[in-house]
Amino acid sequence: MNVRTLCLGILTFQEASGYEIKKMVEDEVFSHFIDASYGSIYPALTKMMNEGLVSVRAEEQAGKPDKKVYSISQTGRQELANALAVDPAEDKFKSEFLFQVMMREFLPKSHIADIYDAQMQYLRDELEHIETSACNCPAGVTNHQGMEFVAGYGKACLSAGLKYLEEHKQEIIEPVVAKLKAVES
Amino acid sequence: MNVRTLCLGILTFQEASGYEIKKMVEDEVFSHFIDASYGSIYPALTKMMNEGLVSVRAEEQAGKPDKKVYSISQTGRQELANALAVDPAEDKFKSEFLFQVMMREFLPKSHIADIYDAQMQYLRDELEHIETSACNCPAGVTNHQGMEFVAGYGKACLSAGLKYLEEHKQEIIEPVVAKLKAVES
């Protein structure tokens, strides 16, 4: 699935600017399972405009530069349906944290303890983010079953990861702490 | 973290060809939290060769083309240590399956039921893969604490995801099944 399809999908919930789409994949529901940069979003929107999949409306704003608000067209909806009618690609999970844990013999002393704590905090923050952002969704959309489902899925995985880190902290951190103490004394 | 660092890290476990490195990030321990394509691995190895971070040895093979076996050099180990001495980037999780669930109003009829079952099977297969591949690690490496830790982490997250899918199958699939039955009758 490419950024085009992602943008079309988001635009079915509400019209939005490139900036707003980026915020959604960064902070809102989509953030748990999607990623896209400005460098891919803006060109995708421009191209789809020329192809008639979306339309633009310039919204004047006091002071700030004009906001280009994109809306999905009927052709765009058809294109989205076509793009979604395929088997989804396999999930991809990338974690530099886990890579560093694997490579911890090559890490500077005490680094592992630092990143381990930071990772637990990161997971706690993400969990809180899902729970507190009452809606976690594009403005105006409430009680969307799909959104609640993916939010719940994210919560389940994040919780499991956090629990695992809590349970295995000793075995990963202790040897380092012991070594540091030995060096100090 | 880039593919260079990834390759250097893998080469600390054992010397390997580009093909073997790809297999490791595809099938073995690394597959749970890392990804890289031939299009990034081969150029990275060639470049690091010219920079003296790795060395190559051509291994003749009956019939098959020569295998280029790469080994990490002392300079390479230093470079790896430097690259690892930074805070790891945030975890990234991409799931087209979850995106399709969010967009399921636009999916062809019955598609959601198909991909839901396929996703559960995929998670079961991944879990079994972690459990059965006795080692799940580069040849010769056993009882590596870091590897057991990341395998356990993967298991914890995958199990949580599978459990969530099992518990919420009804609410996602039922409406579709009901609609299909209504159409048939």
Added chain:
DNA sequence: TGAGCATATATCTTTTCGATATATGCTTGA
């Protein structure tokens, strides 16, 4: 016996990332 798969290396095109540029208003602390 021939189709397809596994091994093995490599490259090309397209996509995407990450950093940066530009412009402006608002907030906040020295």
Added chain:
DNA sequence: TCAAGCATATATCGAAAAGATATATGCTCA
């Protein structure tokens, strides 16, 4: 008070990476 920094907003450039494809060979199995 006023400058620094942050949030909003759009856009592009170069580098990195993905994904597809090319090439060559041997093995397996229907």
